[in-house]
Amino acid sequence: MRNEAWITVNCSINGAPFRFTASPATPLAELLRGQGLLSVKQGCNVGECGACTVLVDGVAIDSCLYLAAWVEGKAIRTVEGESIGGQLSAVQHAYTRSGAVQCGFCTPGLIMATTALLAKPHTQPFTVLEIRQGLAGNLCRCTGYQMIVETVQACDRPQE
Missing domain, CATH: 1.10.150.120 ([2Fe-2S]-binding domain)
Structure with a gap:
């Protein structure tokens, strides 16, 4: 069994500052779902279906293929962040x-x-x-x- 070095990353999720420590191999989808952001669906897990699409700095990405380590300093938005004050976008x-x-x-x-x-x-x-x-x-x-x-x-x- 390999001993992986864990990384610490700072970003924002739905407008709120967020800091996490994870394995460099952790997919962003896994991290987001682990934070209770269940709009990020786990469909194919190979970037074919788009069910896990989120915005990273305004760009739509398949979060099952995007590593959580890559979000350092970036802004992530999920569907949960689209509603403002309880109002749908x-x-x-x-x-x-x-x-x-x-x-x-x-x-x-x-x-x-x-x-x-x-x-x-x-x-x-x-x-x-x-x-x-x-x-x-x-x-x-x-x-x-x-x-x-x-x-x-x-x-x-x-x-x-």
């Missing part, structure tokens, strides 16, 4: 209103991928192809994706 509200939420397993990852996509600078609404490309790594077995695309379109407000 515009993206969360759109997903619940549209019927794009089916079983719900993929929904947190899709919400975070949608949030990252919509934050990208753009002056025209995203096309269906751009939306599909922006969410490409997030699998859903229930919806057939059309409701998801329509939900993103409903949230899309080009930035002037």
